[in-house]
Amino acid sequence: MRRYGVLAGVTLAVAVAVGAARAGDLDGVWVVGTTPSFPGVRMFEIHAGPSPSGTLTTDWYGAMPMRNLRITGDVASFEIDNGNPRLQAHTWTATRQGDGVRLVGDIWYQHVDASAHAGSETERHALAFTLQPPPMVLRALSSNGLARTPPMGWSSWNKFATRIDDVAVRQIADAMVASGLRDAGYVYVNIDDGWQGARDANGVLQPNAKFPDMAGLARYVHARGLKLGLYSSPGPKSCAGYVGSYGHVVQDARTWAGWGVDYIKYDLCSGEGFYRSPTEIRATYQEMGAALQATGRPIVFSLCEYGRADVGSWGRLVAGNLWRTSGDIKDSYDSMAAIGFDKGGKPEDAGPGGWNDLDMLEVGNGGMTADEYRTHLSLWAMQAAPLMTGNDLRTMTPETVALLTDKTMLAIDQDPLGRQGRRLFKRGDLEVWTRPLADGAMAVAVFNRAAQPLDAELSWEELGVAAPARLTGAWTAAPVERSASGFKASVPTHGVVLLRAG
Structure with missing residues (x-):
């Protein structure tokens, strides 16, 4: 869900600017101070070298590995993927200020502006996120016997x-x-x-x-x-x-x-x-x-x-x-x-x-x-x-x-057969759906996706049903003109004619 305080998913792109400091000065753990509860940044850790690596640890997503970590001069940049590819990367900066770093950036709707200090090994362990892996042996659980019709x-x-x-x-x-x-x-x-x-x-x-x-x-x-x-x-x-x-x-x-x-x-x-x-x-x-x-x-x-x-x-x-x-x-x-x-x-x-x-x-x-x-x-x-x-x-x-x-x-x-209906065909802005029912009847829905009312004329043959003995309409919102060969109906703007045939 996308909600208050929610990040349905995001890829973070982070730039760490360290002024005149050498790239190696980014090595180690940086503990973040007061920060918004979402995403709850705790710390970040960088290991410089020929193949640099690092992580950003948050309350929401744990320790996320830095992707494409690059250290050029006094700037390190990286991306972090939280598992949802829908949102584009967000660029952050962490600027060296004296003995610390200022972390600034935006995650979706949330702006973060926080200071970080060099962390000790004790702080690193205290702030580490404990991974709780799920059971990786997949098996088929038995049915609970509930929801025999849609809840x-x-x-x-x-x-x-x-x-x-x-x-x-x-x-x-x-x-x-x-x-x-x-x-x-x-x-x-x-x-x-x-x-x-x-x-x-x-x-x-x-x-x-x-x-x-x-x-x-x-x-x-x-x-x-x-x-x-x-x-x-x-x-x-x-x-x-x-x-x-x-x-x-x-x-x-x-x-x-x-x-x-x-x-x-x-x-x-x-x-x-x-x-x-x-x-x-x-x-x-x-x-x-x-x-x-x-x-x-x-x-x-x-x-x-x-x-x-x-x-x-x-x-x-x-x-x-x-x-x-x-x-x-x-x-x-x-x-x-x-x-x-x-x-x-x-x-x-x-x-x-x-x-x-x-x-x-x-x-x-x-x-x-x-x-x-x-x-x-x-x-x-x-x-x-x-x-x-x-x-x-x-x-x-x-x-x-x-x-x-x-x-x-x-x-x-709630039909007990439980067969999900399907789109039968489209005709311009009209869509016709059918669904078989437990007693042999057929549910028919004629949808109008246009911005104006449309008239529909359908034959029993194209619907795949015999001329029904009974035709029942939901809400009686639109009159249906029935004949031996089919029916006609006026379908309102963005509306529907929903029928039970049989």
Whole structure:
């Protein structure tokens, strides 16, 4: 996730200027003083010579090796790769000032201006980052038997980010019941990033002051016929800079199970600095999957690593129930469409117990029109994606409730056959998708990607279905003119006609 205090990934290019000092004067350890918590630069170390080498150590990504380290005159330059190639290099300078060095640079949104002094061997050991490698022997974990249809619920991030607390979560749970969302199938109440506190003397992770009694909160949620979800990361830091599960995987899984947690979202975040190869990424998710199973509590396992390393091909093997297929969604048509139309994952990877996750819903957050939100929900339903609404349920309008609880849309998403739909064909700005359903019917979605309404005329033959005895439309937003050979419909701007044929 890209979030407050988050670096989804970066390559650092650093220049160390040492005035009139010789290149050899850069040898050794430089301990950084006060610096922003992200990325939490601790120290850097340079070994000059014919083949110079070095590392930059941070709280977020550990000791990152210097790449292409060059020492020319009184300047050393190098690059550091944290495991995510999407962001371009950032240039830093470290200027010799008396006995110390001034480190100045920018990492994504964060500006760093810090002094560093020559470090002792004692400081070097104290500031070293202890590497916790994941289990590198890959194996297939057994299924946890959960999520036979795509999970449905609510998640805090899209609306609240880290501005979430115990009181709000209890109110959201009440609103899920009062609005009818629970009875429509939305049962997970998921607290995303921002609940984590510090570890106690025994390493047990505590919630922060905004969540004074996590077990009590779980009981409150359960008493309303709902389930509680939490969030963590395999890295030292979560995407928002809170404590991750790095080095405490088994311990955290036991803690969550003891609280009564039913769902864990595991977000790669700073873990990308440690787990870079496909094998390493799979191994760290396998580690948590095994730890959750060892607790004996049924816990849905949500893999959030942005679709890397062909996650759909192994998500089930680490006891995963859903896996993200893309980066984060935003509350805009362009963002939603980019994911929904083109980043839905491989249909063959999805099915009962394991689903391609197109990210949380933005319905009701105000950035799209009602027709665009219908497209949003239709794309997710056609692709058998989890439906995690991300709006403020306490203040949503009746129109938003109607969008989220449409029976035809939900029946398509939750169809027990679990076959993910596919794009059948494109015709100009119209896209036609189909999805086979368990009772032999076919779900058909006609999407309009144009900036104006379009008329669609489709034959049963080109859809690959016989003339159905019954044609049911979602939301009844657009009238459908049916005939023996096919149907006609007017599709609104950025809208959809979603049908169940049969």
